[in-house]
Amino acid sequence: MVGILVALGNHGLPIVATRQIPELIGAGDISPAASLYSWLGKWQTVSLLVLAVVFAAGVGFIEPIGWSEHFVTFTAICIICFLPKAYFLFHTSVAKGHGAFWVEANANMILSIVYTLGVVAVAALGGSLLTNLWWFAGVSAAHLVLMKFMLRRTDIKGTKEPLSPELKSRVTVHLRWASIQVFVAALSNRTIEVYLLARLIGPAEVGYFAIATNLVRGGIELVSSSLTTILMPSLAHARGSGGREQVNVIICDTLRYFGFLGGLTAGLGWLLAEPGVSLLYGPRYELVAHTVQIMAVFSGFFLIETPFSAALATLDDHRFRTFLTLLFFGLSACLALTLVPRYGLLGAVAANGMTRFTTFLLCSLWVKRSLALKLPWLDAMRTLTAVTLAMALALLMRWLIDGVIMQWVSGLVYAVALTAMTLMLGLWKPKDIHLLLKITQRFPVIGKLLGPLLRKPPSQTDSHTSS
Numbered sequence: 001m002v003g004i005l006v007a008l009g010n011h012g013l014p015i016v017a018t019r020q021i022p023e024l025i026g027a028g029d030i031s032p033a034a035s036l037y038s039w040l041g042k043w044q045t046v047s048l049l050v051l052a053v054v055f056a057a058g059v060g061f062i063e064p065i066g067w068s069e070h071f072v073t074f075t076a077i078c079i080i081c082f083l084p085k086a087y088f089l090f091h092t093s094v095a096k097g098h099g100a101f102w103v104e105a106n107a108n109m110i111l112s113i114v115y116t117l118g119v120v121a122v123a124a125l126g127g128s129l130l131t132n133l134w135w136f137a138g139v140s141a142a143h144l145v146l147m148k149f150m151l152r153r154t155d156i157k158g159t160k161e162p163l164s165p166e167l168k169s170r171v172t173v174h175l176r177w178a179s180i181q182v183f184v185a186a187l188s189n190r191t192i193e194v195y196l197l198a199r200l201i202g203p204a205e206v207g208y209f210a211i212a213t214n215l216v217r218g219g220i221e222l223v224s225s226s227l228t229t230i231l232m233p234s235l236a237h238a239r240g241s242g243g244r245e246q247v248n249v250i251i252c253d254t255l256r257y258f259g260f261l262g263g264l265t266a267g268l269g270w271l272l273a274e275p276g277v278s279l280l281y282g283p284r285y286e287l288v289a290h291t292v293q294i295m296a297v298f299s300g301f302f303l304i305e306t307p308f309s310a311a312l313a314t315l316d317d318h319r320f321r322t323f324l325t326l327l328f329f330g331l332s333a334c335l336a337l338t339l340v341p342r343y344g345l346l347g348a349v350a351a352n353g354m355t356r357f358t359t360f361l362l363c364s365l366w367v368k369r370s371l372a373l374k375l376p377w378l379d380a381m382r383t384l385t386a387v388t389l390a391m392a393l394a395l396l397m398r399w400l401i402d403g404v405i406m407q408w409v410s411g412l413v414y415a416v417a418l419t420a421m422t423l424m425l426g427l428w429k430p431k432d433i434h435l436l437l438k439i440t441q442r443f444p445v446i447g448k449l450l451g452p453l454l455r456k457p458p459s460q461t462d463s464h465t466s467s
Helices: 002-010 013-026 030-061 068-097 102-124 129-152 165-188 191-201 203-241 244-281 283-302 305-314 318-343 345-371 377-400 404-424 432-442 444-454 460-466
Strands: none
Touching: 002 030, 002 068, 002 165, 013 030, 013 068, 013 165, 013 203, 013 305, 030 068, 030 165, 068 102, 068 129, 068 203, 102 129, 165 318, 191 203, 191 318, 191 345, 203 244, 203 283, 203 305, 203 345, 244 283, 244 305, 244 345, 244 377, 244 404, 244 432, 283 345, 305 318, 305 345, 318 345, 377 404
């Protein structure tokens, strides 16, 4: 519920900020960027207050299951959680638009540590579920305080100067389309599959689907969140300063990076799903492990969709983006209605995978045509070859030496072999080091350790290769 309220309260404002502000800065329009920040901030304040009032007045019609005796508590926790989180999400988007990626990184690190310590303390003291929820609400409220503190350490400030008519018109159109896309996406994010599983199959399958989805999402975010965070602002800044040619260079480079990360995620998900699920939930959840394996392969492949989606956002083709969002919703509903009643959990996974593949194909073809993009097919073949050889090596080790320990070791072998294979096949370029330096800005501790090594001047061989 909190996630839905955050999405509806912001209704595309973070997307607009991440897209428009870095493009203005890239074009040297610093004052209009500050005016846009203030204008969007005012809209967000109004939107959040209106939604909070509407939710408090209308939550009784929702009748949340299991909260009949704590109705007021449910309402209070939801409002306390979603208001600060929505504020945090919007202002981190603005910070990323200014290139201040450390704001989100440091804030998330601090809040994650505090929340984890609190959960451990509540569990040690025998706290109830309600106690955990109030702790969650307290940490959510801390998002607001911490963000205000972080913003004071930056040069990011708004201004009272009004937006120019041209910029206001452009941003208003973008915001309207983004609001529609966010609303439809909130309804279509596996909602139909979960509803059909609950109604037609059973609550156990809903739990299996939720566990598998969360595990795979966590793995995807672990390996790709840093690169995803900087991608949209980088593309928007490139469009403002260098035009289409610079955008195409970034897309081709990030396709290589996401291809590698996707192969890493898919392979590790396939190899470690069984021992991982067994360790976390016990051997009775074998069906979850198989579901994680399938979803990990799907999700790993669809990581290469990220550069195309980000590029589509920079094109300002709002009609096509909305069309894709509506298509995803409609196609997901049709496939789920067809496959879930017959195949249950695997039908839900297949419906989601087929829907994502269709929208990915349309998105990539549209971006390729719009930007006259030359896709890096040679890099794709190198990545696929490296994934195949690394997986063959890992599976051979598991076939020769059986046991749970070898299952975990095979994952390590796969990761090392995949990295080695990509180096041997010439996938990486000297300029990739510059992106790695930028990514480490999200993790200051790691950046201090690796920064001196990464900033070493490239070798003579690298220099020739780069030129």
